[in-house]
Amino acid sequence: MFNISATAIAVIKKILTQAVFDEEVRNKIFITLTAILSIILVLLLALASFPSILINILFSSPTENLDLSEDIAKVAVYQDTIFIVDKLNQDWIEEVKVENSDCDEIIVNYNYDLTWQALIAIDSVLLNQDFTNMSPDKAKEIALKFIDKDVNISEEEFEEEYDEVVTDNNGSSKIVTKTRTVTLKIATITVNTRNLEDVLFDVDITTEEDIFIATNIFNTISSMDVENSLNIYDNTIIDFEKLQEYPEGYANIPYYNQTDKRWGNLPYGSSTILSAGCGPTSLAMVVSGLTGNKVTPDIVANWSYINGHRAEGAGSYWSLMTAGGKNYGLNVEAISRQDPNSIVKALSDGYPVIAAMGRGHFTNGGHFIVLRGVTEDGKILVHDSASVERSNKEWDISIIMNESSKNGGVNGSPFWMFRP
Incomplete structure (x- = not known):
C-alpha cells in the first residue's frame, strides 16, 4: 500500500482548490496530464512495435553478461x-x-x-x-x-x-x-x-x-536493422597462442566510402548504397585494387542486385563475395573464423581479405569491412566503408576474429581472401 505524507496531501488539495477557481491552473494541469498520457502511449506503442525476441539481443549492454x-x-x-x-x-x-x-x-x-x-x-x-x-x-x-x-x-x-x-x-x-x-x-x-x-x-x-x-x-x-547478422553457431574462443608471426605486408587497395555523394543515394534494391551498401563498396575496393580497373560501388551494387545477391532488409548475401569476386576475374577463398593464421598470412602476402563483422566495435548488427594489411607488430589495417575514423586505426587481430560474424553455420567462414 502506498503511504502518502500529510504534506503531499496538502499540496494536492491546494492544487485542486486552485484549479476550481483558476482557469490557468486548470489548463496547466490538463497539459501536464496530456503530456504524461502521451508518453505512456508512446511507450506502449513502442513495446507493441518490437518483437520480444530481439529486445535483449539488440539493446542489452555487453556488461550485463546476459545469455543471449x-x-x-x-x-x-x-x-x-x-x-x-x-x-x-x-x-x-x-x-x-x-x-x-x-x-x-x-x-x-x-x-x-x-x-x-x-x-x-x-x-x-x-x-x-x-x-x-x-x-x-x-x-x-x-x-x-x-x-x-x-x-x-x-x-x-x-x-x-x-x-x-x-x-x-x-x-x-x-x-x-x-x-x-x-x-x-x-x-x-x-x-x-x-x-x-x-x-x-x-x-x-x-x-x-x-x-x-x-x-x-x-x-x-x-x-x-540494416545489414544485420544475428545468427550464432560457433561460440568457440579462438586460441591466439597458436597465432604465428608474419612479416608486415599490405594490398594496394583504394578507399571507397558508402556515404560518398557520387553513389551514396543511388539505389541498392529497395534501399540505398549509403544505408545498405557496405558489401558492394567493400568488394569494389578489392576489385579496383587487384585488377587495376576502376570499379565503383554503384557498379558492384547494380551487379549484385541483378544477380540476386542483394538481401532485402539484411544487406547483401555472403554469396556476393564469392560470386562477385569470380565475376571480376579474381580467385576467392573462404576462410574460417577459427583460422586467424591464414588471414594474417594472406595480408602479409599482399592479398586483401573481406570480413563479415558482427556486433562490436564496427557495428551493432552486421557489416562488411576490408582487411588490407598487417603492420610490423601484427596490427590489422582496415578499410571500413562506413567510417574513415575506424579506417585510420590499427586493430588487434583478436578484435577482428572475436567480433567476426558467426552467421555461417558450424564451419563459419566470414572471411574471403582475394587474389588476381
Missing part, C-alpha cells in the same frame, strides 16, 4: 529460412527447365526479396510474443506463403532474314536476302514475392489490431 544464445539461435532459424526457401525456389526453377527443355527459349524472372523480419513480425502476432513455441517447420510454411510461382508457355512469331543463293535462267548465281516467319516456343518461369500485407490474411492475421501490430513490427525492425 537461445534468442539468437531462434532468430537464426528465421534467417536460415530465407535461404532455405531461396534454395527451394532455385530447385523448382531447375525442375521446370528440365520439364520444358523442348522450348526454344527459357526466360526466368526471379523476384525473391523475402526478409526474415517479415517472418518474425508474423510470428510475433501468431505466438503472442511467446517465441518458446516457435518452429522451424512453421517458419518455412509461413515463408512459402509469400511465394508466387508460375510457368507460362507461349509461341512468338517474328520475321527473320536469311540469305539464299538464286540461279537465273542464264545459270548465273547470286545471293538474295529474304525474310521468313519463325515461330519460337518460349517458357517464362516467374517467381514473385508477395507483400506482407497480402500474406497476413493467409496466416490468419485478420483483425485490425493484429494487422497493425504485425505491420508496425515489420516496419520498425526493417528500418533499424
Whole structure:
C-alpha cells in the first residue's frame, strides 16, 4: 500500500482548490496530464512495435553478461529460412527447365526479396510474443506463403532474314536476302514475392489490431536493422597462442566510402548504397585494387542486385563475395573464423581479405569491412566503408576474429581472401 505524507496531501488539495477557481491552473494541469498520457502511449506503442525476441539481443549492454544464445539461435532459424526457401525456389526453377527443355527459349524472372523480419513480425502476432513455441517447420510454411510461382508457355512469331543463293535462267548465281516467319516456343518461369500485407490474411492475421501490430513490427525492425547478422553457431574462443608471426605486408587497395555523394543515394534494391551498401563498396575496393580497373560501388551494387545477391532488409548475401569476386576475374577463398593464421598470412602476402563483422566495435548488427594489411607488430589495417575514423586505426587481430560474424553455420567462414 502506498503511504502518502500529510504534506503531499496538502499540496494536492491546494492544487485542486486552485484549479476550481483558476482557469490557468486548470489548463496547466490538463497539459501536464496530456503530456504524461502521451508518453505512456508512446511507450506502449513502442513495446507493441518490437518483437520480444530481439529486445535483449539488440539493446542489452555487453556488461550485463546476459545469455543471449537461445534468442539468437531462434532468430537464426528465421534467417536460415530465407535461404532455405531461396534454395527451394532455385530447385523448382531447375525442375521446370528440365520439364520444358523442348522450348526454344527459357526466360526466368526471379523476384525473391523475402526478409526474415517479415517472418518474425508474423510470428510475433501468431505466438503472442511467446517465441518458446516457435518452429522451424512453421517458419518455412509461413515463408512459402509469400511465394508466387508460375510457368507460362507461349509461341512468338517474328520475321527473320536469311540469305539464299538464286540461279537465273542464264545459270548465273547470286545471293538474295529474304525474310521468313519463325515461330519460337518460349517458357517464362516467374517467381514473385508477395507483400506482407497480402500474406497476413493467409496466416490468419485478420483483425485490425493484429494487422497493425504485425505491420508496425515489420516496419520498425526493417528500418533499424540494416545489414544485420544475428545468427550464432560457433561460440568457440579462438586460441591466439597458436597465432604465428608474419612479416608486415599490405594490398594496394583504394578507399571507397558508402556515404560518398557520387553513389551514396543511388539505389541498392529497395534501399540505398549509403544505408545498405557496405558489401558492394567493400568488394569494389578489392576489385579496383587487384585488377587495376576502376570499379565503383554503384557498379558492384547494380551487379549484385541483378544477380540476386542483394538481401532485402539484411544487406547483401555472403554469396556476393564469392560470386562477385569470380565475376571480376579474381580467385576467392573462404576462410574460417577459427583460422586467424591464414588471414594474417594472406595480408602479409599482399592479398586483401573481406570480413563479415558482427556486433562490436564496427557495428551493432552486421557489416562488411576490408582487411588490407598487417603492420610490423601484427596490427590489422582496415578499410571500413562506413567510417574513415575506424579506417585510420590499427586493430588487434583478436578484435577482428572475436567480433567476426558467426552467421555461417558450424564451419563459419566470414572471411574471403582475394587474389588476381
